[in-house]
Amino acid sequence: MTDDHDPPESKLTRSKQKWAEEGRFLTGRTARPEEERLPPGQHLTRDWPVLDLTGTPDIAPERWRLVVDGAVENPVTWDWTAFLAQPQQRIVSDIHCVTTWSRYDNLWEGLATRDLLAIVRPKDEAGFVVLYGHDNYTTNLALADFAAPDALLAHRWSDKPLTAEHGGPLRLVVPHLYFWKSAKWLRRIEFRPADAPGYWEVRGYHNRGDPWREQRYSDDP
Ligand SMILES: Nc1nc2c(c(=O)[nH]1)N[C@H]1C(S)=C(S)[C@@H](COP(=O)(O)O)O[C@H]1N2
Numbered sequence: 001m002t003d004d005h006d007p008p009e010s011k012l013t014r015s016k017q018k019w020a021e022e023g024r025f026l027t028g029r030t031a032r033p034e035e036e037r038l039p040p041g042q043h044l045t046r047d048w049p050v051l052d053l054t055g056t057p058d059i060a061p062e063r064w065r066l067v068v069d070g071a072v073e074n075p076v077t078w079d080w081t082a083f084l085a086q087p088q089q090r091i092v093s094d095i096h097c098v099t100t101w102s103r104y105d106n107l108w109e110g111l112a113t114r115d116l117l118a119i120v121r122p123k124d125e126a127g128f129v130v131l132y133g134h135d136n137y138t139t140n141l142a143l144a145d146f147a148a149p150d151a152l153l154a155h156r157w158s159d160k161p162l163t164a165e166h167g168g169p170l171r172l173v174v175p176h177l178y179f180w181k182s183a184k185w186l187r188r189i190e191f192r193p194a195d196a197p198g199y200w201e202v203r204g205y206h207n208r209g210d211p212w213r214e215q216r217y218s219d220d221p
């Protein structure tokens with residue numbers, strides 16, 4: 001609360017503060033205090049486990065496409081060359097998997113979801129996003145979570161092409177939610193007026209998956 005004697009906080013000051021906080025994400029520093037960096041019930045690992053349903057799908061580079069469609073003003077279909085021609089960012093973030101491992105300081109490179117949103121321009125009614133993998137995995141996000149300043153479509157990790165087992169050529173990375181929301185082998189991003197729970201979300205996982213609130217399973221708060 002603002003004390004009566006304090007000068008009123010201007011709208012500009014508040015915006016600048018918000019930009020500053022977001023800037024910390026973009027330079028790869030966590031905006032959380034260090035003691036809150038590891039969410040409850042998680043332990044740190046230095047290696048990077050591989051987790052998926054059916055193993056790595058075979059994706060011929062010349063046939064690879066990314067379709068971005070649904071409730072957007074400007075739907076796009078990109079082949080690999082067209083995707084690489086989009087603006088690229090490098091973002092450092094932590095991974096938190098619902099199976100309790102976390103991995104700090106992953107350097108990702110790719111198209112920030114905010115830059116994608118500026119290109120496809122979601123319609124007013126588009127409140128939700130569904131991600132589709134080449135293995136037919138799906139997962140759902142609220143548009144606000146998809147639009148997080150440190151979320152990106154990543155094709156490089158640690159200055160190398162993202163390996164196929166970890167979702168290469170292209171995966172989503174949404175660092176502030178459990179890692180099952182970060183779809184590997186992306187082939188389609190659909191914007192929707194209504195939510196549509198994905199593979200794990202209809203099998204007992206939480207619809208949002210915030211690690212700091214331990215939203216692991218559907219009956220968690
Ligand atoms: N396409 C696809 N994406 C997926 C999955 C999957 O089975 N298929 N598994 C999810 C789960 S449960 C996790 S924990 C992470 C694991 O990513 P990693 O193998 O790179 O650690 O990918 C997520 N994205």
Ligand SMILES: [Mo]
Nearest residue numbers: 051097098180
């Ligand atoms: Mo997972």
